[in-house]
Amino acid sequence: MTEHTAEGLATRAAGCFRAYVDGDAAAMDRLVDLLTPILWHTARAQGAGEATAQDAVQTAWLRLVERAGTIREAQAVMGWLIVTVRRECWRLQRAQSRTDHELDETRPDPRPDPATVTVRHAEHILLWSHVEKLDARCQALLRVIAFADRPDYAAVSEALKMPLGSIGPTRGRCLAKLRASLTDDPAWGGAL
Amino acid sequence: MNPDHLATQPLDDVDVHVLDTIADILRAGDPVPAGLVDEVKFALTMQALHAEVAELQALGVDTAAARSAEYSHTQTLTFGAEALSVMITLSPLDDDTVRIDGWVTGHDGTVSIELRAGTRTLGATTDADGRFIIDPAPRGLVRFVFTPEGEVRPVITPTVEI
Known part of the structure; x- marks a missing residue:
């Protein structure tokens, strides 16, 4: 939840995309600036190694431009990109597991890699220890949601195939689990 | 606390704080690679221009050494495309830089060259014989346009690694 704008990331992305389709070529650069962080973390949350994650993000952008004419609903562009990155990671990871002797750097990380996440502050260490206790799918969801805005929560969950199953910006299962886990930890109260 | 009950409640400020903190942790611990955004923009520009991708046809002299980026001898690279062909000779200057001598054939007029090395871009233009020089050029992963x-x-x- 990087910026708490009322309109959300998906809406700002839609604005850029509409401007691009209407002929403003620079609007695509703004869209790339806006969404590359959430797409990077989408790929990494799928357990993609660095090289794979970069490939998946780049491929998603190239596809978007190729298919810009077929995307009718600008509001759906962010979700479309997240879905495309997720599928591309899955495809690349499957291809790699078939040729497992390839370069180390193109191999996916063994798990969504909190191992490479350097946690410094005390509050961060505490929070991350609770995040790591969640199942892999919940961890993946929260790692992506964290880069969206509040109004985007449902769309991002949907794009990650973890729909919230209710209308409105409710917490959902994963954030609720994390919240319960934090609330049960006496150390957490002091960290807030 | 019962997670099932919590799940159906609206997001509150604590949730927002928790998600913000997760984002901070990831931004510090797993940042978007430097250059990814530029690389994406470059790829989109090239796609929009229908760029032709040249094939690396030959890697001369010290292939193995060149791959380790510790070579000390001159080496050559040859690229082929429908529009033109390019032969590039790399002469090491020091640990960080090389001199690039290039020769573009298959096109009669001037050709402008862009060397993209990470976030840096160096330019050159061919002379009447199709030759160009980039000196010094940074070592590392690069591509030519x-x-x-x-x-x-x-x-x-x-x-390619130069």
Whole structure:
């Protein structure tokens, strides 16, 4: 939840995309600036190694431009990109597991890699220890949601195939689990 | 606390704080690689221009040493595309830089050359014989973009280590 704008990331992305389709070529650069962080973390949350994650993000952008004419609903562009990155990671990871002797750097990380996440502050260490206790799918969801805005929560969950199953910006299962886990930890109260 | 009950409640400020903190942790611990955004923009520009991707046809002399980026001898790279062909000779200057001597054939007019090295871009233009020099050029992973004068469609090379 990087910026708490009322309109959300998906809406700002839609604005850029509409401007691009209407002929403003620079609007695509703004869209790339806006969404590359959430797409990077989408790929990494799928357990993609660095090289794979970069490939998946780049491929998603190239596809978007190729298919810009077929995307009718600008509001759906962010979700479309997240879905495309997720599928591309899955495809690349499957291809790699078939040729497992390839370069180390193109191999996916063994798990969504909190191992490479350097946690410094005390509050961060505490929070991350609770995040790591969640199942892999919940961890993946929260790692992506964290880069969206509040109004985007449902769309991002949907794009990650973890729909919230209710209308409105409710917490959902994963954030609720994390919240319960934090609330049960006496150390957490002091960290807030 | 019962997670099932919590799940159906609206997000509150604590949730927002928790998610913000997760984002901070990831931004510090797993940042978007430097250059990814530029690389994406470059790829989109090349796609929009229908760039032709050249093939790396030959890697001369010290192939193995060149791959380890510790070579000390001159080596050559040859790229082929429909629009033009390029031969590049690399002469090491020091640990960080090389001199690039290039020769573009297959196109009569001037060709402008862009060397993309990470976030840096260096330019050159061919002389009457199709030759160009980039000196010094940074070592590392690079790609070349060749745009023949009067043409819109550039030729790009795959990423190579120099």
